[in-house]
Amino acid sequence: MKKNRCEVFKMVSFGERLRLLREEQNFGQKEIGDLLSVSVSSIGKYESGERTPSPDTINKLADFFHVSADFLLGRSEVRESAEIILTRFNIGNGLPEEALKEFDEVKNYILHKYGKKQQS
Incomplete structure (x- = not known):
């Protein structure tokens, strides 16, 4: 049975993620x-x-692979930071730091909420 990308990255070290x-x-x-x-x-x-x-170097690698440094270090299962997502959709320009943090919190809440439901 083939694992999806999320399953492959769970519980692996920095080197394995890289x-x-x-x-x-x-x-x-x-x-x-x-x-x-x-x-x-x-x-x-x-x-x-x-x-x-x-x-x-960690930051360069994260930027190169378009993932967050936290994801690369195994501190998060979320591949993309709020800043990366906002940039991709061209909606983050000019937003204050507080707005970016709130966006990140909402994103993490949604991923946590619906990630749990999918596992049930």
Whole structure:
């Protein structure tokens, strides 16, 4: 039985998430390294858990894969931050930080509420 993308990412480490995202988008380690100015060996060590990337590199990876840093670090199952979603739909321009936080809270509430119902 094939697992959906959400199931695959549950309970996996940073390195595993990085590898899954990279493979999902059909990139090799060298391509990611070249695009982010990180050595191939560093990408391999991140994926194997031998090395932890700097916060700057984590942010670059999150931006590159269009996911939140929290998702990449395994702190959230929500792939996209409120800012990414608002930008995608071109509705976040000029909104104050408080509005972005409220949008994020509403998004998380909806995902939590309906995610629970789907599991029942």
